[in-house]
Amino acid sequence: xxxxxxxxxxxxxxxxxxxxxxxxxxxxxxxxxxxxxxYPNQGLQxxxxxxxxxxxxxxxxxxxxxxxxxxxxxxxxxxxxxxxDTAEYFCxxxxxxxxxxxxxxxxxxxxVQP
Amino acid sequence: xxxxxxxxxxxxxxxxxxxxxxxxQNMNHEYMSWYRQDPGLGLRQxxxxxxxxxTDKGDVPEGYKVSRKEKRNFPLILESPSPNQxxxxxxxxxxxxxxxxxxxFFGSGTQLSVL
Numbered sequence: 001x002x003x004x005x006x007x008x009x010x011x012x013x014x015x016x017x018x019x020x021x022x023x024x025x026x027x028x029x030x031x032x033x034x035x036x037x038x039y040p041n042q043g044l045q046x047x048x049x050x051x052x053x054x055x056x057x058x059x060x061x062x063x064x065x066x067x068x069x070x071x072x073x074x075x076x077x078x079x080x081x082x083x084x085d086t087a088e089y090f091c092x093x094x095x096x097x098x099x100x101x102x103x104x105x106x107x108x109x110x111x112v113q114p
Numbered sequence: 115x116x117x118x119x120x121x122x123x124x125x126x127x128x129x130x131x132x133x134x135x136x137x138x139q140n141m142n143h144e145y146m147s148w149y150r151q152d153p154g155l156g157l158r159q160x161x162x163x164x165x166x167x168x169t170d171k172g173d174v175p176e177g178y179k180v181s182r183k184e185k186r187n188f189p190l191i192l193e194s195p196s197p198n199q200x201x202x203x204x205x206x207x208x209x210x211x212x213x214x215x216x217x218x219f220f221g222s223g224t225q226l227s228v229l
Contacts, residue, residue: 006156009154032214032215036218041222041223042222042223043204043206043219043220043221043222043223044157044204044206044218044220045220046217046218049215049217051214051215090156090157094214094215098211098212098214100145100147100159100162100164100170100211102159102218104149104156104157104158105156106154106155106156107156
Protein backbone atom coordinates (compact mmCIF):
# COMPACT_ATOMS: atom_id res chain seq x y z
CA UNK A 1 0.00 0.00 0.00
CA UNK A 2 1.14 3.50 -0.71
CA UNK A 3 1.69 5.99 2.09
CA UNK A 4 3.62 9.11 2.99
CA UNK A 5 5.44 9.96 6.19
CA UNK A 6 6.15 13.47 7.36
CA UNK A 7 8.60 13.07 10.18
CA UNK A 8 8.39 16.59 11.56
CA UNK A 9 5.11 17.79 13.01
CA UNK A 10 6.47 21.30 13.50
CA UNK A 11 9.46 23.18 12.08
CA UNK A 12 10.34 26.54 13.67
CA UNK A 13 12.59 28.79 11.59
CA UNK A 14 13.66 32.41 11.58
CA UNK A 15 12.68 34.73 8.77
CA UNK A 16 15.09 34.71 5.78
CA UNK A 17 16.58 31.36 6.83
CA UNK A 18 16.41 28.31 4.54
CA UNK A 19 14.01 25.49 5.33
CA UNK A 20 13.50 21.86 4.38
CA UNK A 21 10.32 19.95 5.13
CA UNK A 22 10.77 16.22 4.91
CA UNK A 23 8.52 13.70 3.20
CA UNK A 24 9.16 10.01 2.63
CA UNK A 25 6.91 7.75 0.64
CA UNK A 26 6.39 4.05 0.30
CA UNK A 27 5.16 2.59 -2.93
CA UNK A 28 5.66 -0.47 -5.02
CA UNK A 29 4.43 1.16 -8.22
CA UNK A 30 4.88 4.43 -10.08
CA UNK A 31 4.53 7.38 -7.77
CA UNK A 32 2.89 10.72 -8.22
CA UNK A 33 3.75 13.13 -5.43
CA UNK A 34 2.31 16.43 -4.31
CA UNK A 35 2.81 19.17 -1.77
CA UNK A 36 -0.20 21.14 -0.60
CA UNK A 37 -0.16 24.18 1.69
CA UNK A 38 -2.84 25.24 4.17
CA TYR A 39 -2.68 28.85 5.35
CA PRO A 40 -4.46 29.69 8.63
CA ASN A 41 -8.25 29.36 8.36
CA GLN A 42 -8.11 28.37 4.70
CA GLY A 43 -8.43 25.24 2.60
CA LEU A 44 -5.47 23.49 1.03
CA GLN A 45 -3.80 24.79 -2.13
CA UNK A 46 -1.53 22.91 -4.50
CA UNK A 47 2.08 24.02 -4.08
CA UNK A 48 3.78 21.69 -6.58
CA UNK A 49 3.67 18.17 -7.98
CA UNK A 50 5.94 15.51 -9.41
CA UNK A 51 4.53 13.27 -12.11
CA UNK A 52 7.58 12.33 -14.19
CA UNK A 53 10.65 13.82 -15.84
CA UNK A 54 12.98 16.21 -14.03
CA UNK A 55 13.42 15.29 -10.41
CA UNK A 56 13.59 18.93 -9.32
CA UNK A 57 10.15 20.48 -9.30
CA UNK A 58 9.48 24.17 -8.82
CA UNK A 59 6.26 25.45 -7.32
CA UNK A 60 4.60 28.66 -6.29
CA UNK A 61 5.99 31.17 -3.78
CA UNK A 62 9.62 30.12 -4.36
CA UNK A 63 9.25 26.55 -3.10
CA UNK A 64 10.85 23.56 -4.79
CA UNK A 65 11.00 19.84 -4.13
CA UNK A 66 13.30 17.08 -5.24
CA UNK A 67 12.14 13.57 -6.05
CA UNK A 68 14.73 11.04 -4.89
CA UNK A 69 13.81 7.51 -5.91
CA UNK A 70 16.72 5.78 -4.14
CA UNK A 71 15.86 7.43 -0.83
CA UNK A 72 12.09 7.38 -1.48
CA UNK A 73 11.89 11.03 -0.53
CA UNK A 74 10.22 14.18 -1.80
CA UNK A 75 11.52 16.94 0.46
CA UNK A 76 10.26 20.50 0.14
CA UNK A 77 12.74 23.38 0.28
CA UNK A 78 12.86 27.14 0.22
CA UNK A 79 16.15 29.10 0.36
CA UNK A 80 14.73 32.05 2.32
CA UNK A 81 11.40 32.02 4.13
CA UNK A 82 9.05 34.88 4.96
CA UNK A 83 6.59 35.38 7.77
CA UNK A 84 3.83 34.81 5.23
CA ASP A 85 5.07 31.24 4.65
CA THR A 86 3.76 30.28 8.09
CA ALA A 87 1.31 27.48 7.29
CA GLU A 88 0.78 23.76 7.46
CA TYR A 89 2.31 21.76 4.62
CA PHE A 90 1.00 18.39 3.50
CA CYS A 91 2.81 15.85 1.38
CA UNK A 92 0.55 13.53 -0.61
CA UNK A 93 0.90 10.49 -2.87
CA UNK A 94 -1.54 9.29 -5.47
CA UNK A 95 -2.26 5.61 -5.76
CA UNK A 96 -1.96 4.93 -9.46
CA UNK A 97 -2.25 8.60 -10.28
CA UNK A 98 -5.96 8.96 -9.77
CA UNK A 99 -7.29 11.90 -7.79
CA UNK A 100 -9.71 9.73 -5.85
CA UNK A 101 -6.76 7.77 -4.47
CA UNK A 102 -4.80 10.69 -3.04
CA UNK A 103 -3.29 9.94 0.39
CA UNK A 104 -2.12 12.77 2.59
CA UNK A 105 0.59 12.82 5.20
CA UNK A 106 0.02 14.10 8.71
CA UNK A 107 1.28 17.58 7.93
CA UNK A 108 4.17 19.80 9.05
CA UNK A 109 3.54 23.17 10.62
CA UNK A 110 6.11 25.68 9.40
CA UNK A 111 6.36 28.44 12.00
CA VAL A 112 8.38 31.41 10.75
CA GLN A 113 9.58 33.74 13.46
CA PRO A 114 10.81 37.32 12.99
CA UNK B 115 -14.29 33.55 -9.18
CA UNK B 116 -13.65 29.80 -9.26
CA UNK B 117 -14.30 28.40 -5.85
CA UNK B 118 -15.56 25.62 -3.62
CA UNK B 119 -18.04 26.90 -1.04
CA UNK B 120 -18.81 25.09 2.17
CA UNK B 121 -21.44 25.98 4.75
CA UNK B 122 -21.53 26.47 7.62
CA UNK B 123 -18.03 27.54 8.62
CA UNK B 124 -18.59 26.55 12.26
CA UNK B 125 -21.18 24.16 13.67
CA UNK B 126 -21.85 23.03 17.23
CA UNK B 127 -24.42 20.31 17.72
CA UNK B 128 -25.43 17.57 20.11
CA UNK B 129 -25.14 13.83 19.82
CA UNK B 130 -27.80 12.29 17.60
CA UNK B 131 -29.10 15.44 15.95
CA UNK B 132 -28.98 15.03 12.18
CA UNK B 133 -27.00 17.63 10.28
CA UNK B 134 -25.93 18.44 6.75
CA UNK B 135 -22.81 20.27 5.61
CA UNK B 136 -23.23 21.73 2.16
CA UNK B 137 -20.60 21.94 -0.57
CA UNK B 138 -20.92 23.65 -3.91
CA GLN B 139 -18.43 24.29 -6.73
CA ASN B 140 -18.81 26.64 -9.69
CA MET B 141 -16.16 25.10 -11.97
CA ASN B 142 -18.27 22.36 -13.58
CA HIS B 143 -16.00 19.77 -12.00
CA GLU B 144 -16.83 16.08 -12.34
CA TYR B 145 -15.02 14.95 -9.20
CA MET B 146 -15.86 15.96 -5.62
CA SER B 147 -14.67 14.60 -2.31
CA TRP B 148 -15.01 15.03 1.44
CA TYR B 149 -12.11 14.86 3.89
CA ARG B 150 -11.81 15.18 7.63
CA GLN B 151 -8.71 16.66 9.25
CA ASP B 152 -7.66 15.61 12.74
CA PRO B 153 -4.49 16.56 14.65
CA GLY B 154 -1.72 14.06 14.05
CA LEU B 155 -3.75 12.18 11.44
CA GLY B 156 -3.70 14.60 8.52
CA LEU B 157 -6.52 14.47 5.98
CA ARG B 158 -8.53 11.32 5.55
CA GLN B 159 -11.02 10.79 2.76
CA UNK B 160 -14.63 10.13 3.78
CA UNK B 161 -16.51 9.80 0.49
CA UNK B 162 -15.98 10.84 -3.09
CA UNK B 163 -18.02 11.24 -6.23
CA UNK B 164 -16.77 10.78 -9.77
CA UNK B 165 -19.86 12.31 -11.32
CA UNK B 166 -23.59 12.82 -10.81
CA UNK B 167 -25.16 9.81 -9.08
CA UNK B 168 -21.73 8.10 -8.77
CA THR B 169 -20.33 7.98 -5.24
CA ASP B 170 -18.00 5.67 -3.36
CA LYS B 171 -16.52 5.21 0.09
CA GLY B 172 -13.18 6.64 1.05
CA ASP B 173 -11.04 5.48 3.95
CA VAL B 174 -13.30 6.58 6.85
CA PRO B 175 -16.96 6.45 5.66
CA GLU B 176 -18.60 5.11 8.83
CA GLY B 177 -21.28 7.44 10.19
CA TYR B 178 -21.51 9.58 7.04
CA LYS B 179 -23.72 9.73 3.97
CA VAL B 180 -23.42 11.68 0.74
CA SER B 181 -25.45 12.30 -2.36
CA ARG B 182 -24.68 13.80 -5.78
CA LYS B 183 -27.90 14.74 -7.48
CA GLU B 184 -26.45 17.77 -9.24
CA LYS B 185 -22.98 18.26 -10.60
CA ARG B 186 -22.25 21.35 -8.52
CA ASN B 187 -23.43 20.10 -5.10
CA PHE B 188 -22.09 17.36 -2.84
CA PRO B 189 -23.60 17.54 0.66
CA LEU B 190 -22.22 15.56 3.60
CA ILE B 191 -24.87 14.13 5.91
CA LEU B 192 -24.39 12.97 9.48
CA GLU B 193 -27.56 11.07 10.38
CA SER B 194 -26.69 10.62 14.06
CA PRO B 195 -23.55 12.56 14.95
CA SER B 196 -21.30 11.33 17.73
CA PRO B 197 -18.47 13.09 19.60
CA ASN B 198 -15.82 11.17 17.62
CA GLN B 199 -17.02 13.02 14.53
CA UNK B 200 -15.82 16.30 16.00
CA UNK B 201 -13.36 17.41 13.35
CA UNK B 202 -12.46 19.91 10.64
CA UNK B 203 -14.14 18.94 7.38
CA UNK B 204 -13.06 19.89 3.87
CA UNK B 205 -14.81 19.53 0.58
CA UNK B 206 -12.67 19.39 -2.55
CA UNK B 207 -13.23 19.15 -6.28
CA UNK B 208 -11.26 18.58 -9.46
CA UNK B 209 -12.00 18.59 -13.16
CA UNK B 210 -11.69 14.81 -13.45
CA UNK B 211 -10.68 11.95 -11.21
CA UNK B 212 -8.69 9.75 -13.57
CA UNK B 213 -6.17 12.14 -15.10
CA UNK B 214 -2.77 11.89 -13.46
CA UNK B 215 -1.82 14.90 -11.40
CA UNK B 216 -5.19 16.60 -11.43
CA UNK B 217 -5.28 19.57 -9.05
CA UNK B 218 -7.72 19.51 -6.15
CA PHE B 219 -9.55 22.72 -5.19
CA PHE B 220 -10.51 22.91 -1.53
CA GLY B 221 -13.21 24.75 0.35
CA SER B 222 -12.37 26.79 3.46
CA GLY B 223 -13.49 24.07 5.84
CA THR B 224 -16.25 23.39 8.37
CA GLN B 225 -15.30 23.06 12.03
CA LEU B 226 -17.80 20.65 13.59
CA SER B 227 -18.14 20.07 17.33
CA VAL B 228 -20.45 17.31 18.55
CA LEU B 229 -21.25 17.55 22.26
